[in-house]
Amino acid sequence: MKGKAPASGKLRGIAAMARLALASDTPRAVGAVVMTLAISAHPVVVALFIRQLTDAVVAGHADTAMGWGLGLAAAVASWLALLWYTFGLRTVLEEKVRHAAEAGIAAMSMAPWSVAHHEDPEIAEELALIERDVNRLAQVVIFLLTLLGALGQLLFAVVVLADVHPVLLLLPAVGALPVWAARRGDRWRQRSLELAAADENRARELYAVACGAEHAQELSVLGAQAAVRDRHRQLAGAAQRERETGAHRSFRVQADATGLFGAAYAAAVAVAVLAAVAGKAGVGDVLLTIALAAQVTGQVTMATDAVTQLVRAKATADRYLRIAALADGDRTDGAEPPETGDGLALHDVTFRYKDAARPALDGVNLRVEGGQTLAVVGENGAGKTTLAKLMCRLYDPDGGAVTWNGAPLSTLDPEAWRSQVSAAYQDFVRFEVTAGHTVGLGDLPRIDDTGAARTALRKADGERLEDALPDGLATPLGRSHPEGTELSTGQWQKLAVARSMMRETPRLLVLDEPTASLDAETEYRLFQHYARASREVTRDGRGIVVIITHRLGSVRFADRIAVMERGTVAETGTHDELMAAGGRYARLYRTQAEAYRLDEPQHAEPEGER
Numbered sequence: 001m002k003g004k005a006p007a008s009g010k011l012r013g014i015a016a017m018a019r020l021a022l023a024s025d026t027p028r029a030v031g032a033v034v035m036t037l038a039i040s041a042h043p044v045v046v047a048l049f050i051r052q053l054t055d056a057v058v059a060g061h062a063d064t065a066m067g068w069g070l071g072l073a074a075a076v077a078s079w080l081a082l083l084w085y086t087f088g089l090r091t092v093l094e095e096k097v098r099h100a101a102e103a104g105i106a107a108m109s110m111a112p113w114s115v116a117h118h119e120d121p122e123i124a125e126e127l128a129l130i131e132r133d134v135n136r137l138a139q140v141v142i143f144l145l146t147l148l149g150a151l152g153q154l155l156f157a158v159v160v161l162a163d164v165h166p167v168l169l170l171l172p173a174v175g176a177l178p179v180w181a182a183r184r185g186d187r188w189r190q191r192s193l194e195l196a197a198a199d200e201n202r203a204r205e206l207y208a209v210a211c212g213a214e215h216a217q218e219l220s221v222l223g224a225q226a227a228v229r230d231r232h233r234q235l236a237g238a239a240q241r242e243r244e245t246g247a248h249r250s251f252r253v254q255a256d257a258t259g260l261f262g263a264a265y266a267a268a269v270a271v272a273v274l275a276a277v278a279g280k281a282g283v284g285d286v287l288l289t290i291a292l293a294a295q296v297t298g299q300v301t302m303a304t305d306a307v308t309q310l311v312r313a314k315a316t317a318d319r320y321l322r323i324a325a326l327a328d329g330d331r332t333d334g335a336e337p338p339e340t341g342d343g344l345a346l347h348d349v350t351f352r353y354k355d356a357a358r359p360a361l362d363g364v365n366l367r368v369e370g371g372q373t374l375a376v377v378g379e380n381g382a383g384k385t386t387l388a389k390l391m392c393r394l395y396d397p398d399g400g401a402v403t404w405n406g407a408p409l410s411t412l413d414p415e416a417w418r419s420q421v422s423a424a425y426q427d428f429v430r431f432e433v434t435a436g437h438t439v440g441l442g443d444l445p446r447i448d449d450t451g452a453a454r455t456a457l458r459k460a461d462g463e464r465l466e467d468a469l470p471d472g473l474a475t476p477l478g479r480s481h482p483e484g485t486e487l488s489t490g491q492w493q494k495l496a497v498a499r500s501m502m503r504e505t506p507r508l509l510v511l512d513e514p515t516a517s518l519d520a521e522t523e524y525r526l527f528q529h530y531a532r533a534s535r536e537v538t539r540d541g542r543g544i545v546v547i548i549t550h551r552l553g554s555v556r557f558a559d560r561i562a563v564m565e566r567g568t569v570a571e572t573g574t575h576d577e578l579m580a581a582g583g584r585y586a587r588l589y590r591t592q593a594e595a596y597r598l599d600e601p602q603h604a605e606p607e608g609e610r
């Protein structure tokens with residue numbers, strides 16, 4: 001992800017959620033819309049039945065009245081059933097949208113071809129917020145359906161009322177008054193609470209001082225009780241008056257607005273009665289007006305509540321769209337990695353982490369031919385891991401290029417490139433699945449291949465680990481499983497290394513400080529395995545192995561050694577060349593030799609290994 005995308009259009013986020021609902025379950029989404037509209041017609045249908053029933057009773061048509069009565073009962077019964085069906089439908093739909101949104105967020109989070117977005121505070125915050133508010137995304141669909149239902153009810157009611165008398169069309173406008181007043185009143189009340197908060201807090205503190213036994217002695221010596229009491233009374237009174245003012249204003253505006261709606265309601269009924277008296281409407285119309293007009297303000301409330309909720313959810317929906325746009329922006333259809341060429345090369349590569357004071361890599365030039373093993377050594381913070389991450393294309397360089405057989409990594413199909421890379425990083429992940437799957441994840445198509453996992457474990461010097469697990473490779477690992485077995489850091493690291501050994505012939509195998517948590521004996525054996533693994537990967541003259549380590553004695557077998565210093569490559573060569581040059585490598589090697597006795601046989605290159 002390259003940076004923050006522009007804010008989306010007004011309703012694009014909401015529309016995207018509606019599309020997500022349609023895509024995640026089209027029949028249910030369409031069904032929910034149809035049923036919501038059917039339910040919204042219900043109050044009008046009931047009112048119409050009541051009108052017909054009343055008119056039939058007034059006209060003395062008992063049979064017709066009976067028919068309308070039965071129709072009314074059927075309408076109510078079907079409405080109740082429909083309500084439950086719709087409720088069930090909405091619940092399932094909401095659940096599906098939540099899953100689709102979660103899957104979308106996870107995919108967006110992983111989609112970019114670099115991991116830089118996780119280190120961009122703005123994008124990381126967007127991702128964190130959207131993960132937290134994912135429920136709100138699913139609720140957008142429910143709010144939309146609620147709004148549709150409320151507007152449908154309102155529309156049906158107004159059309160029928162207008163048929164009684166056109167002036168009744170004004171009723172929704174008056175019905176909106178109590179809704180407006182409730183919101184306005186709420187704002188005033190909130191405002192008064194905020195204004196009163198400072199006085200109230202101070203009054204509370206003084207109350208604690210006045211009542212606290214620990215203060216009593218000092219207050220009486222100072223003779224300050226009366227002053228504290230008066231000040232408390234003053235502040236509490238001021239806060240109380242502020243709250244009262246807000247509450248009064250709030251109640252008054254709501255009472256006025258509700259009174260106005262009451263008057264409008266009475267006027268609407270009077271209009272219907274007058275029309276009936278004038279013979280332009282029936283008694284049924286009067287009852288219909290009484291039933292429908294009273295509901296108008298409730299429908300307006302429902303609609304405005306749904307709009308309020310949608311406005312709140314809009315921020316999350318917009319965020320979802322922004323992240324999706326960023327992930328899409330990074331998607332590239334690249335070429336397949338070339339099979340032959342000059343291997344892996346860095347051309348004047350510069351890279352700086354976001355907001356870092358200095359570049360982690362500064363003009364790095366390096367080339368490793370197919371079939372070679374490169375060891376990268378250097379002090380902490382020299383840029384070794386960063387170099388490895390750029391080789392795997394977890395980041396793109398800010399300047400220069402990383403090429404594979406002549407093609408810049410940025411032009412390759414990222415998935416095709418990643419499928420040819422295996423890596424074990426310092427900051428390895430503890431995948432809490434079964435031990436077999438933890439290893440098998442290194443080559444997804446063979447995740448269930450226990451034989452392959454066992455071979456990979458052997459390459460990582462981990463055969464004994466399998467025996468130590470209660471169910472061998474089938475043992476669930478970690479605390480997230482009720483029956484999970486917890487491992488030591490070193491054991492987890494062995495599994496991570498084994499994971500990197502799952503692919504049999506990766507084009508690039510990166511082993512970054514893979515022994516940090518291992519004991520000395522295991523480390524020694526592991527490096528022997530690395531020597532073997534290196535030969536397997538590089539045997540056909542195409543694969544490349546990059547080993548990053550602080551243990552210089554362990555990588556003497558490497559074809560090339562690069563010594564990094566403050567983001568640059570200070571020296572390169574074979575062990576012998578670098579020792580002969582007597583530079584930084586030679587000094588480091590000698591220092592370590594003294595500390596670790598590197599030249600002793602057990603740390604030398606394994607017999608007959610090369």
Ligand SMILES: Nc1ncnc2c1ncn2[C@@H]1O[C@H](COP(=O)(O)OP(=O)(O)OP(=O)(O)O)[C@@H](O)[C@H]1O
Pocket residue numbers: 119353354356359360378379380381382383384385386387426
């Ligand atoms: N994610 C990051 N965000 C910002 N700066 C980083 C990040 N990772 C590394 N750096 C900085 O980049 C520089 C190079 O770090 P890098 O991890 O590549 O060094 P290293 O040689 O692998 O060190 P070590 O031997 O300690 O693992 C350091 O100054 C480090 O502080």
